Amino acid sequence: MGCTPLHWAVIRGSLEVCTLLVHAGTKQELTLRDRGGFTPLQLAADKGQRHLSNILSNATKVSFGDKYCSGRLGKVGYAPILFSYLVILMILFLKSIVFASDFSRITAAVGLWSWAAISLALASQVVFYRVSRNTPGYIKTNTEGLDPKELLMGIDLSSSTFTGSWSQLCPTCKIVRPVRSKHCPICKQCVEQFDHHCPWISNCVGKRNKWDFLVFLCMGIATTLLGAAVGFHRLWTEPIILSSSESWTHFMVTKHPGAVLFMFMDIFLLTGALILTVAQAVMIARNLTTNEAANQSRYTYLRGPDGRFRNPYNQGWQKNCAYFLVNGYNNDEEAAWPTLQQTVE
Ligand SMILES: [Zn+2]
Ligand SMILES: [Zn+2]
The missing domain is CATH 1.25.40.20 (Ankyrin repeat-containing domain)
Structure with missing residues (x-):
């Protein structure tokens, strides 16, 4: 057949x-x-x-990640692009906003805010380096001395982490991985509490770097917000001499092109960081990984006895957030579910 x-x-x-x-x-x-x-x-x-x-x-x-991140771009990802973008943004800020000759002299207060923005930007770069280099929670592989053609046979099923779900077996790493982890085809390793592979940091986001990732996003928001505020203040307080036919936008673009470009790039980054932060915060509050949310139907542990979606790790948003803030990762112990009797009562 x-x-x-x-x-x-x-x-x-x-x-x-x-x-x-x-x-x-x-x-x-x-x-x-x-x-x-x-x-x-x-x-x-x-x-x-x-x-x-x-x-x-x-x-x-074919997931978005597989399609755009595999192959040559693979592990390198877009991190160098993001790094260059941040450097260009900092240079533009210094050259076209703080020390720009086409603006009036900067006041002490605005100068102080500018330096705060620059310091925050430099600190963000440090966190950026950390989040892209540190392990997201890779699980040790068990491939040494094993025939690569041998698929699942080399896996020790007596491991205590095996709950009987086939999705716990990784044929590449030859291990039984904890529930909630997943093999990343780009990093070529299994990641604990796999969230997603982020091409912008060229690293996975998982149990061990989720906290750094959130800090990086929040610092990004703070920096770009501060930069935008200083930039806006500089543009707003500048005396404008408009000829009768000229619009405000045209005047700004021709008189302060660097500052306008900075504002555009800065707000673009701010929007991206805001969207990502909100998405991450919602997931943390639900104690659900991005991968689990996207592939619910693949995981039997995300289904209740009635076959409908049920997240066994969700302890309520307050407990979920508190646990994350204290430990730096989401709790992966299953919450106690009311027994049938309690539900009837
Ligand atoms: Zn694996
Ligand atoms: Zn990865």
Whole structure:
């Protein structure tokens, strides 16, 4: 029939085998067709196996990360671009806002704020270096002395971290990884409490650097906000001599091009940092990783007995945030759920 083992797992409707094969295999196997011309996904949809087709279509999807971050760009990512952007922004700030000859002399108060902005920018660069170089929580691999072709066979299933979920097995690192971790195809290692691979810091965001990542984002907001305030003040207090036909914008662009460019670049960065910070804060408050939120259907631990979404780690936003602020990572102990009897009461 030209069926692969994955086709057979779908024909038999075996969720467990299907999950195992998807985790152990490559994306290529998902695209193979049987003699009837069906891929495993099409077969699952044809047979009305909703759960199986969900798993297969999720696995087939080429994620944004895989598409834009793999290959040559891979591990280097966009961190050098972000670094250059920050340096250009700092030079523009000094040259076109603080020491600009086309502006009137800076007052002591504004000068003080400017230096605060510069100091914050330099401190942000230090945190940027830390967050991109420090481990996000890589899990030690177990590949030494093992035949690379041997897929899941080398894994010790008696490990105490194994809860029986196939998604815990990493065929690349040959380990049973803790629940909530995931293999990053760019870093080529499993990451504890994997959140996402951030191309802008050229590193994964996981259990061990989530705190640094949030600090970096908040410092980014503070710096760009301060820079924008100083820039705006400089532009606003400048005497404007407009000819009758000239608009304010045209005057500013022609008279202070550097300052206008700085404002544009600064506000662009501020917007990005704000969006990312809000997204991260919401996730921390929910005690959910970005990966879990995006791939809910892949993880059985995120489903309650009724089959609907349930986050077992969510202890309420106050407890979640407090735990994160004290420990630097989210609590990964399962919350106590009310028993059936308590619910009835
Ligand atoms: Zn791995
Ligand atoms: Zn990564």
